[in-house]
Amino acid sequence: MSPHLSKEFLVQLGDQYGTPLYVYHAEKIKEQFEKLKAAFSGGDTRFFYACKALTNINVLKYINSIGCNVDCSSGNEVLLALRAGFPANRILYTSNNIAFSELEAVASHGVNINIDSLSNLRKFGLKFGSSYPVGIRLRPNIMAGGNLKIATGHESSKFGIPIEQLEDILDLIRETGITIRGLHIHTGSEIKDVSVFLQGVEILFGLADHFPELEFLDLGGGFKVPYKPGETGTDIDLLGKKLAEAVTSFERRMNRKIQVWFEPGKFLVSECGFFITQVNVLKPTRTINFAGLNTGLNHLIRPMFYDAWHTIENISNPSGPIKKYNVVGNICETDTFASDRELNEIREGDYLVFRNAGAYCFEMSSNYNARLKPAEILIKDGRPRLIRKADVFEDLLRNQVILDEGV
Numbered sequence: 001m002s003p004h005l006s007k008e009f010l011v012q013l014g015d016q017y018g019t020p021l022y023v024y025h026a027e028k029i030k031e032q033f034e035k036l037k038a039a040f041s042g043g044d045t046r047f048f049y050a051c052k053a054l055t056n057i058n059v060l061k062y063i064n065s066i067g068c069n070v071d072c073s074s075g076n077e078v079l080l081a082l083r084a085g086f087p088a089n090r091i092l093y094t095s096n097n098i099a100f101s102e103l104e105a106v107a108s109h110g111v112n113i114n115i116d117s118l119s120n121l122r123k124f125g126l127k128f129g130s131s132y133p134v135g136i137r138l139r140p141n142i143m144a145g146g147n148l149k150i151a152t153g154h155e156s157s158k159f160g161i162p163i164e165q166l167e168d169i170l171d172l173i174r175e176t177g178i179t180i181r182g183l184h185i186h187t188g189s190e191i192k193d194v195s196v197f198l199q200g201v202e203i204l205f206g207l208a209d210h211f212p213e214l215e216f217l218d219l220g221g222g223f224k225v226p227y228k229p230g231e232t233g234t235d236i237d238l239l240g241k242k243l244a245e246a247v248t249s250f251e252r253r254m255n256r257k258i259q260v261w262f263e264p265g266k267f268l269v270s271e272c273g274f275f276i277t278q279v280n281v282l283k284p285t286r287t288i289n290f291a292g293l294n295t296g297l298n299h300l301i302r303p304m305f306y307d308a309w310h311t312i313e314n315i316s317n318p319s320g321p322i323k324k325y326n327v328v329g330n331i332c333e334t335d336t337f338a339s340d341r342e343l344n345e346i347r348e349g350d351y352l353v354f355r356n357a358g359a360y361c362f363e364m365s366s367n368y369n370a371r372l373k374p375a376e377i378l379i380k381d382g383r384p385r386l387i388r389k390a391d392v393f394e395d396l397l398r399n400q401v402i403l404d405e406g407v
């Protein structure tokens, strides 16, 4: 049975730890990982959790403990992954427009590296020659992803080396002797259509001949998860089946073996997360019923930034009559979480819980309006554990230098 946190339990957590509060359910992460393994069991597949979605060190440790690898987008994420106990060979670093010094620092740990520009590929090749084989991130010129901000593979995207620059890559290999062991693409986030992934892998198959040392094709992340009731995500079972067929026929044709890598972020952690908030103020107006929360876009930016839908439930009054609300925050600019949303009747003080609050929620939070970041809780084996304390006032001043002489 799918792991589940009851409404009563979430209310208890709100009472015990205070709100706003991020809650993550470890067993749900495991369930998602098991789904991935089962769906792609027809081939030689490796999964690297895109930890940019949620980097709490305890979540990283848990992900390590269930045998999933990790994908990092910055030198600091690599350091966090090492601190969480991942060995270097289970860490992948997929860079984007970073200083060469960061690549050098990351390479000193011996992790797997994908390089996304000709400029850095050249510097890396000149420094390491064939001694440090790498993957290269390519731009496949495919438009995909839930919205333009999270579409990364299209023709005007800054990400990766455009595939039409293949000759330049080959020149660099000849010039520096660098070994290319992987080809990477990440076309976007929230890609529902399995044919996008298949189209991507076919593009990589078409290039494989130029890279005799190739060990893996990395298709990035981007699996869609359901956010709205009744919505479906990427059909990973279908994708797994189709991909296995495509890879088998490629392997036969080329007479070589190839691994497929994925870097799922949302798929692993989106649904494990719950954001518990409390209603400060009810403001009925002529046209709209506002429910004003004790949080805002500073804690959960996805609705305002991506027009993202998060399912919201009134866990304090689950059988109250249904009414329509605009659920809004307490920040000094428009921060609407949901408009015209049907919810069980809200009273001031009620807890509203946001679902899908695991991926890119706490991780993208800020101290805007000098508000404090919330605490994070991890539930494992039914037991809640505090994994981040809420900010206190002093945190706001922690890195500020208070000039003695005044300003």
Ligand code: LLP
Residues within 6 Å of the ligand: 050, 053, 071, 094, 150, 186, 188, 189, 190, 220, 221, 222, 223, 263, 264, 265, 266, 267, 302, 306, 359, 360
């Ligand atoms: N690999 C690479 C190279 C990526 O850039 C990303 C996400 C992933 C993997 C993981 O993608 P996922 O499986 O989570 O879709 N903040 C946005 C999403 C930004 C994704 C950035 N890159 C949001 O909240 O929707």
